[in-house]
Amino acid sequence: MTEAKLIVFVKQPEIGKVKTRLAKDIGEEKALQIYKKLLKKTAELIEESHWPTFVYYKDQIGKNDHFSIPWVIKKTQSEGDLGKKMHDAFVEVKEETEADKIIIIGSDCYDLSLEHLEIAAQKLDNNDVVIGPSNDGGYYLLGLKSIYKKLFSGIKWSTPEVLDKTIEKCNSLGLKIDFIEQLIDIDTLDDLNSINHSSL
Template sequence: MVIAKEPRPGRVKTRLTPPYTPRQAAALAEAALRDTLAAVAAAPAARRVLALLGEPGPWLPAGYDVVPQRGNGLAERLAHAFDDALAACPAPAVLIGMDTPQVTPGLLSEAGRLLGEHDVVVGPAADGGFWLLGQRGPDPALRSGLLAGVPMSRSDTGALLLRRIREAGLRAALLPELTDVDTAADARAVAARAPSSRFAAALAALGADVPA
């Protein structure tokens, strides 16, 4: 599963503005989303779902089921994304956002493999959050219990989620840490890590147009 916003100027990646304009930030968001969707498409999966806030565009490849995001706040939207996906396909599920365009099919495959031996898989993010959450079972109580009340977009979000997992007595595995693209510095770091990505190309194309 990918949870994402339609890459519209002024609606996505607002922390990139400045130095980028809203249109430039949206172009970077679209490139990141394309990279993410391509990585998911290349990873083994029984079903691929895009939980979308907004409308699909030409950036959406074939092979995805699109469901609207539901809920108030990110924690609720994440829980509902699991609910909606697993209602149609009750199997181990992995959810990522559109903020880590350096993700690879190999990392996603590893998340799926780890769910064969663990209840939960978490991909920690450099800002203290998480870039991936995988759950082995379709139990709605498990999903709600993990995410309900966990504050999002904070430096301790990942730590609080891991504490919730430990307190529930669940077997957890960690993936490598990745960097979310939230700031211009993040964008440069991610592009350097994934130089052949669409995101890196989009950032390079904007370089000359960004004011010093």
């Protein structure tokens, strides 16, 4: 299997700036602590995978944080909406590495495992696009072999239409899509209560 490259989107763990929907129900301090645990879990996944990884920070790059892993390259996200940020990251990694497969994830999905990444990469052998759908109508993982700008534009991000619109765009481009297991992105109190992990 061709070695895939991994892109991870994260935010700096600053109070009042992360998990804002969750914070409305449990308070900003508790929401921040949960986000820090999610970041730690994501870093553990990177260490376990040993995949070439590019961590893109929303604002300033973190120093001496969970992602200070020898093979991780740290970058900052571009300006624009989430779609443009993801597109630009895909293009940058593709240009720098000439990767045959690139997979992007966030840091909101506690149950995301190395097995999910490996299955997604394997599915890219016979598909143009692989998607890991999330419970909120979006996706927690997107895998591509080639970059299609249309997949990242004309979508209202962070809404329940993201997955359906993405599939619609894939179909309009004639792309072959496959999916991996649906998981929960932790954005609300209901999401948090659905995750059976005492560590959160």
